[in-house]
Amino acid sequence: MNLLIDIGNTNLRWTGYGDGVSWSVQVVRHSGGVPLDLLAAWESHPAPARILVSNVGGEAVAGALCRVTRAYWGLEPEFIRTRAEQDGLRIAYADPARFGVDRWLTLIAAHAEARQATLILDAGTAATFDLLLADGRHLGGLILPGIEMMRTSLLAGTRIPRIESEPVGDPWAADTGTAVAAGSVQALAALADRLFDRLAVESGDTPRLLLTGGDAERLRPALDRPCVEIPDLVLRGLARLTGRSSAC
Structure with a gap:
């Protein structure tokens, strides 16, 4: 059994993976460390053979994770690069170290599951878009603030009141607070539609749109192009690396 861990900017996702092990993804907010409910869950967890980690959440949470896995199982996590x-x-980047490991793992998972032109939208704290051709060539991507970051940055510089409810129905709004909430969603959805159409032209075929990340459910109703929501796409990419003697 392997332990797969995806440390994002806000959340930590994990699951066991291996023969006879059910795929059951758990999600916790990490706040730069290992939260108590995760410690409790792992305290009775069988010792894994390997621990594979995707980390874009920073050194503090990585260090905390290492201390926990050493204490519980005497194991060092393998931080994927x-x-x-x-x-x-x-990948399109000349320097692989500058390409986020979470984005790389979503591409690995997407390419393994289907040899098809694919647009991946990871809607989290940041929103990332990556374009992939059927032959495995990554064209590149874009990064924008995520839904909450867009809203927070605008509200911080204005006197507009914050609206907690999510916009429904029309893509426009009839009051200012709701217009901010709707705008953050519609901006990402409109860019996804634009990139989807450009990828269709570039590839000469109809691409897939894969939607992942913590805000995928909030974004999906605003998309005009057909999409498949896969919340655990980074973990699926990690699973593809477990058969290697060294995944780092």
Whole structure:
């Protein structure tokens, strides 16, 4: 049994993976450390053979994770690093170290599941877009503030009141607070539609749109193009690396 861990900017996702092990993804907010409910869950967890980690959440949470896994199981986590080429996937970045490991793992998972042109939208604290051709060539991508970051940055510089409810129905709004809430969603959805259409032209085929990340459910109703929501896409990419003697 392997332990797969995806440390994002806000949340930590994890699951066991291996023969006879059910795929059951758990999600906690990490706040730069290992939260108590996760410590409790792992205290009775069987010792894994390996611990594979995707970390974009920073050094503090990585250090805390190492202390916990050493104390519980005497194991060091394997922090995955981006590679220029992997299983037919070739990233566009000249320097692989500058390409987020979470984005790389979503590409690995997408390319393994289907050899098809694919647009991946990871809607989290930041929103990332990555374009992939059927032959495994990564065209590049875009990064924007996520839904909450967009709203927070605008409200911090204005006197507009914050509206907690989510916009429904029309993509426009009839009051200012709701217009901010709707605008953050519609901006990401409109860019997804634009990139989807450009990828269709670039690839000469109809691409897939894969939606992942903590805000995927909030964003999905605003998308005009057909999409498949896969909340655990980073973990699926980690699972593809478990058969290697060294995944780092």
